[in-house]
Amino acid sequence: MSLKVYLSGSTQENNVGVGSYGTEEIRMQSLGDMVVWYIIQGKGDILCYRNYGSMSLAQTIADSNNIAPDIHVALHSNAGGGAGTECYYSNYPIYSEKGHRLAQLIYDAVAPITVSNDRGCQPDTNLYNIGLAETRDTTAKACLIEIMFHDNIVDVEDYLSNNKDNVIALAIAKAIYNYFGIEYYVAPPVITPPTEKTEKEKVIEYVDSQNGWDMLLRTFNL
Numbered sequence: 514m515s516l517k518v519y520l521s522g523s524t525q526e527n528n529v530g531v532g533s534y535g536t537e538e539i540r541m542q543s544l545g546d547m548v549v550w551y552i553i554q555g556k557g558d559i560l561c562y563r564n565y566g567s568m569s570l571a572q573t574i575a576d577s578n579n580i581a582p583d584i585h586v587a588l589h590s591n592a593g594g595g596a597g598t599e600c601y602y603s604n605y606p607i608y609s610e611k612g613h614r615l616a617q618l619i620y621d622a623v624a625p626i627t628v629s630n631d632r633g634c635q636p637d638t639n640l641y642n643i644g645l646a647e648t649r650d651t652t653a654k655a656c657l658i659e660i661m662f663h664d665n666i667v668d669v670e671d672y673l674s675n676n677k678d679n680v681i682a683l684a685i686a687k688a689i690y691n692y693f694g695i696e697y698y699v700a701p702p703v704i705t706p707p708t709e710k711t712e713k714e715k716v717i718e719y720v721d722s723q724n725g726w727d728m729l730l731r732t733f734n735l
Contacts (some may be wrong), residue, residue, distance in 0.1 A: 530663030548681030556698035591659035596629035600642035603648040616656035622688040628671035633707035
């Protein structure tokens with residue numbers, strides 16, 4: 514039977530970041546799409562489900578619970594003047610152990626990639642007394658990762674540089690594989706066998722490397 518993952522990109526359309534970040538919703542929905550792509554590339558027997566940007570938080574939670582995935586991973590970017598990555602899991606005892614493991618694996622995969630000092634993997638009650646809806650009310654083992662702070666220009670510029678979002682998406686996909694104990698498929702490098710060159714090609718290659726093209730071409734009458 515296939516394993517099931519629900520990836521919940523933020524639907525917070527009004528959370529606007531600094532610089533060229535845009536909105537949390539657009540960036541995290543895009544990140545969710547990338548994670549799905551990398552999960553597929555790993556060739557494990559894993560089915561991916563997604564929320565949509567138009568869905569409310571309550572609709573996302575209901576959709577996840579209806580699908581009944583093995584794990585629920587919520588993708589967010591943070592705000593409030595801090596910096597770095599943090600990840601939360603439910604503090605309810607029934608899910609705490611396995612949710613904690615999921616959160617820790619994803620946090621450990623993402624935190625080293627981001628530029629700022631990170632803020633740890635924590636129970637959701639450290640943030641709010643009642644916890645977080647996506648870790649508290651989902652029936653699957655769940656975590657919520659805040660990738661970085663979208664109101665911190667250093668975090669934002671780092672996230673938008675050098676395909677960092679792709680690097681983070683791959684790290685999350687591999688952490689999910691790690692959680693399930695499945696090896697992530699890596700395609701072998703394509704090696705093109707060398708071909709034997711003719712004497713004429715060897716002479717031209719040598720001539721070009723010696724910067725004596727015109728003179729030696731005349732010498733060899735090529």
